[in-house]
Amino acid sequence: xxxxxxxxxxxxxxxxxxxxxxxxxxxxxxxxxxxxxxxxxxxxxxxxxxxxxxxxxxxxxxxxxxxxxxxxxxxxxxxxxxxxxxxxxxxxxxxxxxxxxxxxxxxxxxxxxxxxxxxxxxxxxxxxxxxxxxxxxxxxxxxxxxxxxxxxxxxxxxxxxxxxxxxxxxxxxxxxxxxxxxxxxxxxxxxxxxxxxxxxxxxxxxxxxxxxxxxxxxxxxxxxxxxxxxxxxxxxxxxxxxxxxxx
Amino acid sequence: xxxxxxxxxxxxxxxxxxxxxxxxxxxxxxxxxxxxxxxxxxxxxxxxxxxxxxxxxxxxxxxxxxxxxxxxxxxxxxxxxxxxxxxxxxxxxxxxxxxxxxxxxxxxxxxxxxxxxxxxxxxxxxxxxxxxxxxxxxxxxxxxxxxxxxxxxxxxxxxxxxxxxxxxxxxxxxxxxxxxxxxxxxxxxxxxxxxxxxxxxxxxxxxxxxxxxxxxxxxxxxxxxxxxxxxxxxxxxxxxxxxxxxxxxxxxxxxxxxxxxxxxxxxxxxxxxxxxxxxxxxxxxxxxxxxxxxxxxxxxxxxxxxxxxxxxxxxxxxxxxxxxxxxxxxxxxxxxxxxxxxxxxxxxxxxxxxxxxxxxxxxxxxxxxxxxxxxxxxxxxxxxxxxxxxxxxxxxxxxxxxxxxxxxxxxxxxxxxxxxxxxxxxxxxxxxxxx
Numbered sequence: 299x300x301x302x303x304x305x306x307x308x309x310x311x312x313x314x315x316x317x318x319x320x321x322x323x324x325x326x327x328x329x330x331x332x333x334x335x336x337x338x339x340x341x342x343x344x345x346x347x348x349x350x351x352x353x354x355x356x357x358x359x360x361x362x363x364x365x366x367x368x369x370x371x372x373x374x375x376x377x378x379x380x381x382x383x384x385x386x387x388x389x390x391x392x393x394x395x396x397x398x399x400x401x402x403x404x405x406x407x408x409x410x411x412x413x414x415x416x417x418x419x420x421x422x423x424x425x426x427x428x429x430x431x432x433x434x435x436x437x438x439x440x441x442x443x444x445x446x447x448x449x450x451x452x453x454x455x456x457x458x459x460x461x462x463x464x465x466x467x468x469x470x471x472x473x474x475x476x477x478x479x480x481x482x483x484x485x486x487x488x489x490x491x492x493x494x495x496x497x498x499x500x501x502x503x504x505x506x507x508x509x510x511x512x513x514x515x516x517x518x519x520x521x522x523x524x525x526x527x528x529x530x531x532x533x534x535x536x537x538x539x540x541x542x543x544x545x
Numbered sequence: 546x547x548x549x550x551x552x553x554x555x556x557x558x559x560x561x562x563x564x565x566x567x568x569x570x571x572x573x574x575x576x577x578x579x580x581x582x583x584x585x586x587x588x589x590x591x592x593x594x595x596x597x598x599x600x601x602x603x604x605x606x607x608x609x610x611x612x613x614x615x616x617x618x619x620x621x622x623x624x625x626x627x628x629x630x631x632x633x634x635x636x637x638x639x640x641x642x643x644x645x646x647x648x649x650x651x652x653x654x655x656x657x658x659x660x661x662x663x664x665x666x667x668x669x670x671x672x673x674x675x676x677x678x679x680x681x682x683x684x685x686x687x688x689x690x691x692x693x694x695x696x697x698x699x700x701x702x703x704x705x706x707x708x709x710x711x712x713x714x715x716x717x718x719x720x721x722x723x724x725x726x727x728x729x730x731x732x733x734x735x736x737x738x739x740x741x742x743x744x745x746x747x748x749x750x751x752x753x754x755x756x757x758x759x760x761x762x763x764x765x766x767x768x769x770x771x772x773x774x775x776x777x778x779x780x781x782x783x784x785x786x787x788x789x790x791x792x793x794x795x796x797x798x799x800x801x802x803x804x805x806x807x808x809x810x811x812x813x814x815x816x817x818x819x820x821x822x823x824x825x826x827x828x829x830x831x832x833x834x835x836x837x838x839x840x841x842x843x844x845x846x847x848x849x850x851x852x853x854x855x856x857x858x859x860x861x862x863x864x865x866x867x868x869x870x871x872x873x874x875x876x877x878x879x880x881x882x883x884x885x886x887x888x889x890x891x892x893x894x895x896x897x898x899x900x901x902x903x904x905x906x907x908x909x910x911x912x913x914x915x916x917x918x919x920x921x922x923x924x925x926x927x928x929x930x931x932x933x934x935x936x937x938x939x940x941x942x943x944x945x946x947x948x949x950x951x952x953x954x955x956x957x958x959x960x961x962x963x964x965x966x967x968x969x970x971x972x973x974x975x976x977x978x979x980x
Contacts, residue, residue, distance in 0.1 A: 299561070299872075299877075299934050299940075299943050300939055300940055301969070320945075322939070322940040323940055323943040323944050323947065324939070324940075324943065344962050347944060348947070349944050349947040351968060352965060370608045372610070373564075373607045374607050374608035376607070377562060377602055377607050377968070378562060378563050378564055378602070380603075423565050424550050425551060426565040427554055427563050427565050428553055428554055429563070429871055472871075506706040512936060
């Protein structure tokens, strides 16, 4: 009976999440940039899960003017919202040592700025509604700044901190805010990336995320063993972190 | 966005559907005109809300403003000879009966709660326990007054095509502001109520059908938990007007009407607490069993009850819907043609057990064919099922609702907008449009 609005669910983990929620028969409204991809996904999900109510709303996250109308449109087709889940994200694989400012800025734009715009709208809605859940797919990458992709780390750190702030702001209003920190998930984002380990299939990661969100967990890694690594990462002292230099 | 009030939480009666909407509460026609102009200036289409007793999302607006009409509740006129009362669309049945009972009149059709407005009742074309004898409220409305865009008042009388378009039209983009309703004259404020049990579904439907000519009001409380030989067993309450007798009180005062409302020995807060503990759980099995068993033990009983006590059972325990927080509850009401009813209700009961979500409260009623083009009632029966919404049953409950949609589709039945919480009305319309 949940009504879920998913941002950035035409691909990767978001798409897998859309499938999980559609399989449960819920209302699933997907915000995505590409109309073709969106239409294909919506009709695929409708066909496979006739019990669910699946809708798509075209929304380019880079178009700031479009975000509020898209959010209203999503609410209109969903009826109300029990879970607003931001799962849009980009990662640019550089050579690991050279910054490309334009790409860094875009990373920040999608992963953090657009997230803040939409999550902020959602937060205002949920505060008045007085119930429900907001969640963002952040990353273990947001725990520390690493040498390999500082912009990605920064964008996810911003998202995690923003969500933490919303959590504290909305707690008195009965709204749960969750920060999801996946490790490596097998999606297009990680495909072909060297040095992967503990890779979780997207479908399994989505199922775990949906279950833990359902239980109201506020901050969690996917899968659980990444929580161990996350703990170590967060607590390794700076001088050691610099010397070890994880990618 | 200029001139819109700050957004607030707006709920359906089931508390499952909510919206965050700016809410206008006009207290006069002029204030209503201003509200509509403000909405128009902001390019948003308002939803008109009465007392908010629709179970689902009918009186919420997911992406826009809500205009609450309860401020327009003046009684504008009454013709004692014909029984026709003219009142603001925001007047509730509760306000109406308190005014009309001392004059010897009672609304011809009332819902299970008195807290519905006349405007909402017309827009949903509501029915009551006397659905077979008296049809829907639209059958008793003489005319309505609508505030057309631009602020012009239009009087729409019964028998015109425009009237057909208004009754049961919850999509109406202009608000109903006044309603003329023909009340019925009552000799006393009392009913003679007979209570008895029917041991299974076939008996329930036969009793409800058999009682329809001899009794004005017919309603059955079905125990959905019973299976096997007891599947569909019900407690039936049938009632007729109590005739005036020499030396007996007439019951035509508000005090006498209210005095008859009894909730038993437990005080209301204790009952509410008990309900809160039981409502979402399998304990409701025992509540239903207890109700049936007690009525069976008592045998056929005949009592005198006030119109208010009999009609507005949902108001006996004010605030009962609150016990379903935080998830709320939904009601699914199936309207099924007579010949299909037994097999459809049997399937509806079977599906509940199959999917592991059993209705905590179920009501069966008999209806005559709705003569309005936007009608939902066929010559047949309805079964209204209440289900709490919890995190655990969510997936199974929506599967059940969709299975019931399919059941209605296949047997030529209808869903009802005032009760719809999960988009069944639209889904059925889309499926029928495509078929």
